[in-house]
Amino acid sequence: MDKIASHTSLHQLLCFNIYTLNRSFGRYYQAAFSETGLTYPKFVILMALEMAGPMSVSDLSNRAGVEANTLSPLLKKMAEFGAITRARAETDERRVDVAITPMGQEILNRARTIIAKGFEALQIDPKRLSDTLEFLNEARDKVEKADPPKVGLDGLTEQS
Amino acid sequence: MDKIASHTSLHQLLCFNIYTLNRSFGRYYQAAFSETGLTYPKFVILMALEMAGPMSVSDLSNRAGVEANTLSPLLKKMAEFGAITRARAETDERRVDVAITPMGQEILNRARTIIAKGFEALQIDPKRLSDTLEFLNEARDKVEKADPPKVGLDGLTEQS
DNA sequence: TCGATTTAATTCGTGTACGAAGTAATCGAG
DNA sequence: CTCGATTACTTCGTACACGAATTAAATCGA
Numbered sequence: 271m272d273k274i275a276s277h278t279s280l281h282q283l284l285c286f287n288i289y290t291l292n293r294s295f296g297r298y299y300q301a302a303f304s305e306t307g308l309t310y311p312k313f314v315i316l317m318a319l320e321m322a323g324p325m326s327v328s329d330l331s332n333r334a335g336v337e338a339n340t341l342s343p344l345l346k347k348m349a350e351f352g353a354i355t356r357a358r359a360e361t362d363e364r365r366v367d368v369a370i371t372p373m374g375q376e377i378l379n380r381a382r383t384i385i386a387k388g389f390e391a392l393q394i395d396p397k398r399l400s401d402t403l404e405f406l407n408e409a410r411d412k413v414e415k416a417d418p419p420k421v422g423l424d425g426l427t428e429q430s
Numbered sequence: 431m432d433k434i435a436s437h438t439s440l441h442q443l444l445c446f447n448i449y450t451l452n453r454s455f456g457r458y459y460q461a462a463f464s465e466t467g468l469t470y471p472k473f474v475i476l477m478a479l480e481m482a483g484p485m486s487v488s489d490l491s492n493r494a495g496v497e498a499n500t501l502s503p504l505l506k507k508m509a510e511f512g513a514i515t516r517a518r519a520e521t522d523e524r525r526v527d528v529a530i531t532p533m534g535q536e537i538l539n540r541a542r543t544i545i546a547k548g549f550e551a552l553q554i555d556p557k558r559l560s561d562t563l564e565f566l567n568e569a570r571d572k573v574e575k576a577d578p579p580k581v582g583l584d585g586l587t588e589q590s
Numbered sequence: 591t592c593g594a595t596t597t598a599a600t601t602c603g604t605g606t607a608c609g610a611a612g613t614a615a616t617c618g619a620g
Numbered sequence: 621c622t623c624g625a626t627t628a629c630t631t632c633g634t635a636c637a638c639g640a641a642t643t644a645a646a647t648c649g650a
Contacts, residue, residue, distance in 0.1 A: 279546055279549075280554075280556060280559050280560065280563070281545075281546065281549035281550070281552075281554070281559075282477075282542075282545070282546075282549075283563055284554075284559060284562070284563065285455045285459075285470070286474065287563055287566045287567065287570070288448055288451050288452045288455060288566070289452060289455070289470065289474070289495075290495040290570060291448050291566050291569060291570045291573070292448045292449060292452040293495070293607075293608090294570050294573045294574050295445045295448060295449070295573060296607080296608085296636095297607095297608080298573050298576065298578045299445075299578070300608080300609090300635095301577075301578040301580075302578040302579055302580060302581050303581055304580070305580065305581065305582050305583055306581050306582070306583055308581070309635070309636080310445070310449065310636095311635085311636065311637090314446065314449070317442075326598075326599090327598070327599060327600095328597090328598060328599080335449075335450040335453070336636090336637075336638095337637070337638060337639085338598075338599065338600085339599080339600070339601080339602090339637085339638070339639085339640095340636065340637050340638070341599090342599065342600055342601080343600090343601090343635095343636090344635090344636080347635095362597095362598085362645075362646070363598095363644080363645055363646085364597065364598040364599070364644070364645045364646065365597095365598060365599080365645095366598080366599065366600095373586065376586060377581075377583070377586065380581050380582070380583075381581045382442075384579045384580075384581045385441075385442070385579070385581070386439055386441060386442075387579060388576065388578060388579040389439075389441035389442075390441070391576065392441075392569070392572045392573065392576060393572075394440075394441070394444075394569065394572070396440060398561075398565050399440050399444060399565070400440065401558075401561065401562075401565075402444070402561075402562050402565045402566070403440070403443055403444065403447055405558050405559070405561075405562045406447045406448070406451050406562070407447065409451060409552070409554065410447070410450060410451045410454050412552045412553075412554070413451070413454045413455060413458050413552065414454050416458065416548065416551065416552060417461075418458045418459070418461040418462040418548060419462055419544045419545070419547060419548040420461075420462060420464070420465065420544075421462050421463055421465065421466050421468070421537075421540050421541045421544045421545070422465050422466070422540070423465055423466055423537070423540075426533065426536055426537065453637075453638090456606095456637080456638085457637095457638075460605095460638080460639090469605070469606080470606095471605085471606065471607090486628075486629090487628070487629060487630095488627085488628060488629080496606090496607075496608095497607070497608060497609085498628075498629065498630085499607085499608070499609080499610095499629080499630070499631080499632095500606065500607050500608070501629095502629070502630055502631080503605095503606090503630090503631090504605090504606075507605095522615075522616075522627095522628085523614080523615055523616085523628095524614070524615045524616070524627065524628040524629070525615095525627095525628060525629080526628080526629065
């Protein structure tokens, strides 16, 4: 990792940092949640449902920043587990409304409290954190607006 | 996403930001690389191999920050594609040495150049970027050292 | 009103990711 | 030397994640 750090452009380093940190968080949450049937993506879903109330799959997709086709199987499992309910909307039979259950609420409460304590132990400076968050938000907006340049393979052979 | 942003602790927001930005980068790279058989993880592998030369799977695992069992199938596909070679080490038959091929090198050159240009168009401030990178590195170190608090389900029922 | 379009969700195929278990080669203590 | 660790890699099972294709419901327009 040090070698990568010392030979790479800042832009590429940003991607790399985000990439590795994301998986660090993932492992952290996975360990913390191992007994609960929860994962980080499911945690995000419960948070969104608690904050904004019952909503359709596509609303949830927008709020959680996850595609609807990723959500579908995940929601099915969460409903089987009992953390959420799923029901066709009467007004529009295309929509599926998702809501958190009391059990899901209770899991979320426990998870949030314990996770918050765990992260406080990390002693992260609030000012630097909020600066970072601002920067990351701007970066994401820019990346999502940008249309990616295409890398081609014209004239590439096994030899060159 | 705004609702999540305005109702959540900074710690949780950091995870969420990293989580969403990582996928934004992933989609950006996927679009850029669509013609090349490359993905972001494979790009990282090629970078590591170029910078540090041929190495074993476990060395690569450390440098790229990916578990060896994730690497294994990935390397197999990259070798079939022709971007790398894989060979048992003569000195130690347990080890598999991986090296970038000229073709892999050429793909990497093209990808790196074009990606760098694409990111320059994003107009990211270098100072803020390097501050952010420093912060993210510290955060990752802390998260990886921390032992995650366990969230339990004691006494949880369908009702509560 | 009724077919064409649009929208909402799901299914499908592919590609990471990781812990755990398995296999084979090497090492190390007795 | 030799047999029980240890190490290196792979396989397996599970869980996201996304684009593309699909299905079904609602809506729009002639």
